[in-house]
Amino acid sequence: MATIAVENYLKHVLLLSAGSDDLVSMGALASAVAVVPGTATTMVKALADEGLVEHQPRHGVRLTPEGRRLALNVLRKHRLVETFLVNVLKMDWAKVHAEAEQLEHAISDEVLDRLDALLGHPQTDPHGDPIPSRQGKLSSQVYATLATCVTDRGVRIVRITEQSPEFLQFAEQNGLQPGTTVRVTDRNVPAGLVTLKKSGGRALALSIVAAGKILVEPAR
Amino acid sequence: MATIAVENYLKHVLLLSAGSDDLVSMGALASAVAVVPGTATTMVKALADEGLVEHQPRHGVRLTPEGRRLALNVLRKHRLVETFLVNVLKMDWAKVHAEAEQLEHAISDEVLDRLDALLGHPQTDPHGDPIPSRQGKLSSQVYATLATCVTDRGVRIVRITEQSPEFLQFAEQNGLQPGTTVRVTDRNVPAGLVTLKKSGGRALALSIVAAGKILVEPAR
DNA sequence: GGCCTTATTTTGATTAGTCAAAATAAATCT
């Protein structure tokens, strides 16, 4: 099993490569994991021996498919834990990153799956950063949903992902169509309830599951 | 901050001393933390230098007040995490110990407090093992409550801790008096609801908060 | 093209935690 240090290096290579498969510079990696450059070199060589990264000496480092798989799993843990801390434990957003940094290395895949289900399989964390899927897919353009977006801020409905007529009708009857701007006033995950207000004024409650089907973006 | 290894040694000294302040033998400690005896000796000497344990060479080891404080905090984390995993994530009881073993070292005091509140400040984990209080008190004789006991097993009501007439009347009207045997059929922590059945047959739902005030013991 | 700056790699040490196996002390058993 990968150690905590290994998981951290892999995660940061993934984050620094930002979708592309460019090489990540050693300097950038070293400062991301907060070690001196020499330490990063040593570790990267070890990771290369394990087949987790490809190291081009003097130029940089890139994940192998296996390394990417591990890195995505860590990132998934990080973002789901953050979502849990904010949505269920109501923690201050500013604090959760540091917490998740620890927990991401201690949580098993089984706990992860159950947490994912409890949260209603969110696609993004409350920041709007995409959560990698269990299968290791990471969308670069994903939207937050009413179940995951920031609260007390205007957000614009972009799309309704559930296509069943019943659901669309329900959405329409409550004025939840793409383009509408709403504001989530309360989110009670244990109770499975999201409360929101339309700019027009009316308050409306809907289930987390339903809220998760409504994609939103920040309303400028 | 104490490392994971340090936390583990302290926790096991606490568990092995079983309430008394007898010395814990090195052999017992070594096998509890799964290291060879020599390793335990080395570590214990280091802990003694830190003032966390008192080491009587060739005889054994005992926690100092400071070591005990740390050990109780780890144990509190362990048992609250187990309770969370079973009661909220519905995990198999058999698996949660190993999970908690990891998580107990990754969880912060703040997350711990919020978890504690979410679970309704349980006094015991689902095993009936007492959860140390935030202040580091560990009762040796504690009962589980309807909010924490095993499910689908007969348990006998021992005591109602809430003394307000309203609550006692409510309990009586529903046949929940000391001596009665009931069985918890479902516990939905997110919804804050406990469902139980009396041996006599009727199903009854009550809140987690109320359930937490009713002490039970295994019905033989 | 040679020089200078900057990034990267090497080298040598350090710390925490561990094991294997030898040495030592304590306890037990005739």
Added chain:
DNA sequence: AGATTTATTTTGACTAATCAAAATAAGGCC
């Protein structure tokens, strides 16, 4: 009491991860 068994400690060595500082390579600049 003396011998033997058992528990504990010591010693020497190893691994993972790190830092400080010297050595090296690349890239840009006049």
